[in-house]
Amino acid sequence: xxxxxxxxxxxxxxxxxxxxxxxxxxxxxxxxxxxxxxxxxxxxxxxxxxxxxxxxxxxxxxxxxxxxxxxxxxxxxxxxxxxxxxxxxxxxxxxxxxxxxxxxxxxxxxxxxxxxxxxxxxxxxxxxxxxxxxxxxxxxxxxxxxxxxxxxxxxxxxxxxxxxxxxxxxxxxxxxxxxxxxxxxxxxxxxxxxxxxxxxxxxxxxxxxxxxxxxxxxxxxxxxxxxxxxxxxxxxxxxxxxxxxxxxxxxxxxxxxxxxxxxxxxxxxxxxxxxxxxxxxxxxxxxxxxxxxxxxxxxxxxxxxxxxxxxxxxxxxxxxxxxxxxxxxxxxxxxxxxxxxxxxxxxxxxxxxxxxxxxxxxxxxxxxxxxxxxxxxxxxxxxxxxxxxxxxxxxxxxxxxxxxxxxxxxxxxxxxxxxxxxxxxxxxxxxxxxxxxxxxxxxxxxxxxxxxxxxxxxxxxxxxxxxxxxxxxxxxxxx
Amino acid sequence: xxxxxxxxxxxxxxxxxxxxxxxxxxxxxxxxxxxxxxxxxxxxxxxxxxxxxxxxxxxxxxxxxxxxxxxxxxxxxxxxxxxxxxxxxxxxxxxxxxxxxxxxxxxxxxxxxxxxxxxxxxxxxxxxxxxxxxxxxxxxxxxxxxxxxxxxxxxxxxxxxxxxxxxxxxxxxxxxxxxxxxxxxxxxxxxxxxxxxxxxxxxxxxxxxxxxxxxxxxxxxxxxxxxxxxxxxxxxxxxxxxxxxxxxxxxxxxxxxxxxxxxxxxxxxxxxxxxxxxxxxxxxxxxxxxxxxxxxxxxxxxxxxxxxxxxxxxxxxxxxxxxxxxxxxxxxxxxxxxxxxxxxxxxxxxxxxxxxxxxxxxxxxxxxxxxxxxxxxxxxxxxxxxxxxxxxxxxxxxxxxxxxxxxxxxxxxxxxxxxxxxxxxxxxxxxxxxxxxxxxxxxxxxxxxxxxxxxxxxxxxxxxxxxxxxxxxxxxxxx
Numbered sequence: 001x002x003x004x005x006x007x008x009x010x011x012x013x014x015x016x017x018x019x020x021x022x023x024x025x026x027x028x029x030x031x032x033x034x035x036x037x038x039x040x041x042x043x044x045x046x047x048x049x050x051x052x053x054x055x056x057x058x059x060x061x062x063x064x065x066x067x068x069x070x071x072x073x074x075x076x077x078x079x080x081x082x083x084x085x086x087x088x089x090x091x092x093x094x095x096x097x098x099x100x101x102x103x104x105x106x107x108x109x110x111x112x113x114x115x116x117x118x119x120x121x122x123x124x125x126x127x128x129x130x131x132x133x134x135x136x137x138x139x140x141x142x143x144x145x146x147x148x149x150x151x152x153x154x155x156x157x158x159x160x161x162x163x164x165x166x167x168x169x170x171x172x173x174x175x176x177x178x179x180x181x182x183x184x185x186x187x188x189x190x191x192x193x194x195x196x197x198x199x200x201x202x203x204x205x206x207x208x209x210x211x212x213x214x215x216x217x218x219x220x221x222x223x224x225x226x227x228x229x230x231x232x233x234x235x236x237x238x239x240x241x242x243x244x245x246x247x248x249x250x251x252x253x254x255x256x257x258x259x260x261x262x263x264x265x266x267x268x269x270x271x272x273x274x275x276x277x278x279x280x281x282x283x284x285x286x287x288x289x290x291x292x293x294x295x296x297x298x299x300x301x302x303x304x305x306x307x308x309x310x311x312x313x314x315x316x317x318x319x320x321x322x323x324x325x326x327x328x329x330x331x332x333x334x335x336x337x338x339x340x341x342x343x344x345x346x347x348x349x350x351x352x353x354x355x356x357x358x359x360x361x362x363x364x365x366x367x368x369x370x371x372x373x374x375x376x377x378x379x380x381x382x383x384x385x386x387x388x389x390x391x392x393x394x395x396x397x398x399x400x401x402x403x404x405x406x407x408x409x410x411x412x413x414x415x416x417x418x419x420x421x422x423x424x425x426x427x428x429x430x431x432x433x434x435x436x437x438x439x440x441x442x443x444x445x446x447x448x449x450x451x452x453x454x455x456x457x458x459x460x461x462x463x464x465x466x467x468x469x470x471x472x473x474x475x476x477x478x479x
Numbered sequence: 480x481x482x483x484x485x486x487x488x489x490x491x492x493x494x495x496x497x498x499x500x501x502x503x504x505x506x507x508x509x510x511x512x513x514x515x516x517x518x519x520x521x522x523x524x525x526x527x528x529x530x531x532x533x534x535x536x537x538x539x540x541x542x543x544x545x546x547x548x549x550x551x552x553x554x555x556x557x558x559x560x561x562x563x564x565x566x567x568x569x570x571x572x573x574x575x576x577x578x579x580x581x582x583x584x585x586x587x588x589x590x591x592x593x594x595x596x597x598x599x600x601x602x603x604x605x606x607x608x609x610x611x612x613x614x615x616x617x618x619x620x621x622x623x624x625x626x627x628x629x630x631x632x633x634x635x636x637x638x639x640x641x642x643x644x645x646x647x648x649x650x651x652x653x654x655x656x657x658x659x660x661x662x663x664x665x666x667x668x669x670x671x672x673x674x675x676x677x678x679x680x681x682x683x684x685x686x687x688x689x690x691x692x693x694x695x696x697x698x699x700x701x702x703x704x705x706x707x708x709x710x711x712x713x714x715x716x717x718x719x720x721x722x723x724x725x726x727x728x729x730x731x732x733x734x735x736x737x738x739x740x741x742x743x744x745x746x747x748x749x750x751x752x753x754x755x756x757x758x759x760x761x762x763x764x765x766x767x768x769x770x771x772x773x774x775x776x777x778x779x780x781x782x783x784x785x786x787x788x789x790x791x792x793x794x795x796x797x798x799x800x801x802x803x804x805x806x807x808x809x810x811x812x813x814x815x816x817x818x819x820x821x822x823x824x825x826x827x828x829x830x831x832x833x834x835x836x837x838x839x840x841x842x843x844x845x846x847x848x849x850x851x852x853x854x855x856x857x858x859x860x861x862x863x864x865x866x867x868x869x870x871x872x873x874x875x876x877x878x879x880x881x882x883x884x885x886x887x888x889x890x891x892x893x894x895x896x897x898x899x900x901x902x903x904x905x906x907x908x909x910x911x912x913x914x915x916x917x918x919x920x921x922x923x924x925x926x927x928x929x930x931x932x933x934x935x936x937x938x939x940x941x942x943x944x945x946x947x948x949x950x951x952x953x954x955x956x957x958x
Contacts, residue, residue: 106716106839107870108723151669159728162667164676165644180931187869188641188835189909190630190680191916191924192936192954197643197676201669218724237585244587245697248774249638249728295727296783304775356667360585390666391586430668437670445670452659456943457672463942464935475671 005043005088008064012046012090015056020047020096030091033082034075034138038439040083042069045091051113051171051179051210054092058208058469059177061090067472068092070204072115072146075138077354080203080438080474081146094145097210100124108216109168109185114145114209121214130216133160133252137338145209151201153434158389159252159293160217162434164200171211172199175465185213198460203436204471206464222298223252225330226305228288228312228321229281233363235317236288236388239308240359242317243290246308250301253291254389259283260398261340261385268346269339272332279320288388289337291330340385344396348405350383351397351413353420356433359391366395369423373397376415392433395420421448437475446477484522484567487543491525491569494535499526499575509570512561513554513617517918519562521548524570530592530650530658530689533571537687537948538656540569546951547571549683551594551625554617556833559682559917559953560625573624576689579603587695588647588664593624593688600693609695612639612731616817624688630680632913637868638731638772639696641913643679650690651678654944664692677939682915683950685943699772702731703780704809706754707788707800708764712842714796715767715867718787719838721796722769725787729780732770733868738762739877740819740864747825748818751811758799767867768816770809819864823875827884829862830876830892832899835912838870845874848902852876855894871912874899900927916954925956 012021022030022045031040043066048054061068067089071081083089097113098120104110105128112121118139125132134147136154146152148170152163160166168187172180172195182196199207230236236256243251266274275287290308294301305323312318324330344350357365366384373380379400386393397416399408421431425448437445446454454476461468461476472478491500501509501524510519522545527533540547546568550560562568576592577599583589584607591600597618604611613626615633625631627649631642639645648662651674661675678686709715715735722730745753754766769787773780784802791797803809823829836844845863852859858879865872876895878887900910904927916924925933933955940947940955951957 104837104839106720107837109837151673153667153669157667161644162669164673165640174931174935178931178934180935181929182932184907184909185837186835186907186909186912187838188632188636188866188871188912190632190641190911190913191909191920191928192932193681193685193939194630194643194676194679195932195935197673198939200673202672206672218727220727241585246774248697248699295725356665358583358586358588358664359666360583387667392667428663428665430663430665430670432669433665433667434669441670449670450660452653452657453661453671453674455657456653456659456674459942460672460677460939463938 004064008060008066009044011060012044012057015060016046016048016053030071030074030093031083033079035077038079038082039085041085041087042083042091043088045093047093047096049096051173054208054210055173055177055179057092058173062175062177062467062469066090068469069471070094070149070208072143073117073138073141075142076146076150076438077435078438078440080150080436084473092208094143101211103128104185105130107185109213110216111183111185111211111213112144113211114143116144118142118144118147125216126219129219131219132214132216134163134166144212148200148209148212149202149204150436153387153392155253157387158254159249164197166215167196167200167212168215169213170196170199170209172207172209174207175467175469183211183213203438203475205461205475206470218295220293221295222301223291223293223330224298224301224305224324225289225291225333226309226321226323227275227333228290228309229276229285229319230288230317231285231319233286233366236286237359237363238315238317239288239312240389242312243308246311247292247304250292250294250304251290252293253289255289255337255386256388257287257337257340257385258382259285260381261383262287262336264343264347264383265336265339268343272336272339275322275336276320281320285319289333340383344383344398347398349409350405351409351416353395354433354435355395355424355429355431356390356392357424357427357429359388361427362388362391362393365423365427365429369395369420372419372423373416376419377412380416439474442475442477483543487539487545488523490539491523491536494539495525495527495532509550509553509572510562512558514556517558517561518564520564520566521562521570522567524572526572526575528575530652533687533689534652534656534658536571537652541654541656541946541948545569547948548950549573549628549687551622552596552617552620554621555625555629555917556914557917557919559629559915563952571687573622580690582607583664584609586664588692589695590662590664590690590692591623592690593622595623597621597623597626604695605698608698610698611693611695613642613645616820623691627679627688627691628681628683629915632871634732636866637733638728643676645694646675646679646691647694648692649675649678649688651686651688653686654946654948662690662692682917682954684940684954685949697774699774701773701777701780702770702809703777703784704768704770704803704812705784705788705800706812707767707769708755708760708798709767709796710764710798712765712845715765716838716842717794717796718767718791719868721791722787725790726771726783729771729773729783730769731772732768734768734816734865735867736766736816736819736864737861738764739860740862741766741815743822743826743862744815744818747822751815751818754801754815755799760799764798768812819862823862823877826877828888829884830888830895832874833912833914834874834903834908834910835869835871836903836906836908838867840906841867841870841872844902844906844908848874848899851898851902852895855898856891859895918953921954921956
């Protein structure tokens with residue numbers, strides 16, 4: 001086997017050039033995941049410059065029976081892009097496939113290579129007066145290939161959908177090293193199975209995404225943001241309904257935050273004070289962030305938002321509301337929301353659950369799960385926030401006040417996870433709303449997903465990647 | 480084999496009841512397709528009443544090696560739901576699975592069985608004050624199962640997408656007669672391959688859709704329609720850009736019609752006069768139908784539409800525009816558009832091409848294809864219309880004036896199809912935008928789709944339906 005590896009490395013160097021095949025030490029950026037929960041060891045990190053080079057690398061690895069772990073910005077949260085610790089997997093790092101291949105303004109689309117950083121895609125669209133609305137915390141370093149391979153979500157899903165809904169086509173290198181060109185850029189194409197949708201969200205286990213056609217939209221003329229204090233989650237769901245009816249497609253964000261998440265932000269993030277200080281808002285109130293994006297004017301956006309908030313105030317679904325008076329003010333509201341993960345980290349290690357539930361069942365889910373987590377771990381502190389408009393909560397758990405977090409996690413992680421995922425299942429939800437499965441949730445998926453669904457997934461994996469070449473052991477167990 | 484068939488029929492009768500297994504004569508409704516191009520002969524038509532009965536029927540047919548053709552409203556346009564003429568296929572007619580299982584207003588969703596007629600779904604949503612925006616000519620008889628199996632399009636795709644984008648989950652009977660329950664109704668669920676998207680658009684070749692969770696939206700307060708005369712298709716594309724920028728997500732339809740399509744309507748459909756009679760519009764002008772749906776007020780919708788048309792008039796992209804002054808007036812505009820297929824039928828047999836092209840390339844495509852069709856068949860009359868906003872044209876060809884159509888079709892169909900599909904391929908388009916492949920375009924698909932895509936599709940079919948039980952020979956050739 002060792003000889004084989006040397007031979008493979010030689011072939012790889014001949015194919016993509018010496019400088020594009022990294023081996024040895026100093027490869028932590030590729031071998032350790034962003035949350036530092038997974039530490040792998042790669043046979044090599046290969047950095048091809050073109051789709052043809054990717055295909056050649058795949059054919060070589062296949063011939064030598066060496067597995068490939070595709071990697072973009074390596075910002076995933078579930079260890080799906082990190083090699084295992086065998087030292088026998090090749091990391092296929094796609095960062096050098098970073099060209100914008102085409103821009104088609106009349107078709108509202110652009111064609112980009114997989115290694116383009118999300119923020120650079122947003123900027124390229126903006127430079128043409130258009131908008132690529134996919135937006136998430138890691139946008140400065142994550143790549144569009146990874147966004148599509150994991151069907152990334154983020155803050156604009158309510159209006160524009162996940163990465164899936166923003167993709168008109170793909171180019172993919174298959175497990176036999178061929179290139180599937182699905183870059184048509186068509187809005188309608190009923191010529192057989194939706195291969196695009198199969199590769200999107202497959203986490204690098206079925207093929208390597210090398211390029212994509214992205215859907216663009218007109219840039220909004222104005223974006224107006226508001227914070228609303230609501231008595232409880234039931235009221236938040238009612239407010240969502242009112243805002244959807246009043247603002248329609250202009251409602252581009254509807255985020256919820258429990259009291260503790262904002263307390264932690266106030267405690268750990270300088271310059272972010274609690275929004276309801278000085279207002280007659282009880283400490284038990286939850287906070288909703290609403291955003292309206294408008295094609296007409298700021299005044300029109302403001303009027304839409306105020307009409308929704310006004311109706312909700314009348315029905316006591318909203319206790320108090322603040323409408324941002326400037327872009328800077330809006331940014332501050334968003335900053336509150338976006339600082340929560342940071343504040344959580346500052347408070348100490350914690351358990352994260354990226355889950356979704358039908359919106360209507362979220363209040364009951366949170367009530368029931370809070371109770372059962374407290375029964376297992378009295379004093380556990382719930383940091384619950386997220387994209388309520390999409391039914392997606394980050395239901396996170398912090399150690400009780402004063403308890404040392406890492407020991408706590410070791411002792412309670414399995415029991416708390418069981419509580420949360422049992423409740424997710426009982427409420428018809430998903431154990432991974434937007435982060436994917438990767439290595440972290442693979443075994444949980446085996447326990448929670450129906451046998452029929454798992455069998456279908458395994459058949460598909462077997463059909464498209466019979467040698468288990470792509471990202472083996474991620475998402476699904478090895479065969 | 481014959482003995483087997485008798486035994487199967489006996490088992491089927493025991494399983495779903497005598498009255499639910501139809502055999503013999505009088506089954507034309509199930510055996511002849513809507514366009515009367517395919518005349519099959521079924522071993523039996525089975526009409527189960529529940530998902531469990533569907534699963535039992537699948538297991539029985541599988542055990543006897545008898546193929547199943549799933550069928551809903553049987554309104555497909557490509558022969559995908561019609562049995563072959565062997566008399567050895569079972570038609571699985573799903574019309575009795577027609578319950579609305581659940582309605583979740585706070586989740587903006589409803590769960591319906593596959594046999595629900597589209598119009599009844601629309602009405603059930605409307606009764607709750609919500610809107611299910613999928614809308615197409617056959618809505619009075621097509622079923623939601625068929626809409627999803629074929630990823631139906633229609634007139635609201637521009638804003639709401641195809642059937643795919645309006646579906647939150649599926650229940651499917653697999654080829655081994657198991658039930659996959661994917662009815663979560665979640666907006667976000669990144670737990671593995673998107674099985675939902677794989678079954679949607681698979682035309683009954685991978686599984687039998689028995690139920691679905693549908694996405695609902697708020698009902699618009701007002702819908703305003705306009706007709707615009709544009710000098711040519713380039714101007715129509717410019718108008719689309721202006722309208723998208725001005726009206727954003729409120730723009731719910733953008734349909735185009737060439738002069739001949741409106742002439743045929745005026746000739747054959749009583750009460751529908753040409754819209755530009757008495758206006759200073761040249762006979763070569765194309766007509767665009769725009770619709771704006773608004774959550775605020777009729778006045779606001781009208782203002783949006785007028786601002787878009789005003790800008791286009793200034794740039795000479797629009798020659799003349801009519802904004803509907805009442806709901807009845809709007810209906811009349813839509814009637815013009817919807818009467819085209821009827822008017823074409825009255826004019827005589829014709830060739831239909833349901834194609835899509837990136838919007839930006841549509842003017843060049845039509846110019847080039849018109850030329851090459853005229854070269855092959857001088858005097859051929861082009862009836863070109865469709866959903867320009869989605870890049871989807873119905874590029875239809877009528878025999879030259881005075882030429883007997885059926886002989887003409889026989890003589891020219893292959894050559895004209897070759898012209899059209901060559902041009903579609905050269906312009907990066909699709910040979911089936913919304914009607915699917917079925918039997919009609921199966922061989923064309925083999926010629927036009929890349930070998931890599933076809934190989935992927937065949938692997939998937941083999942993986943999920945190894946015995947070729949579901950709709951064999953449709954979409955893909957039999958193995």
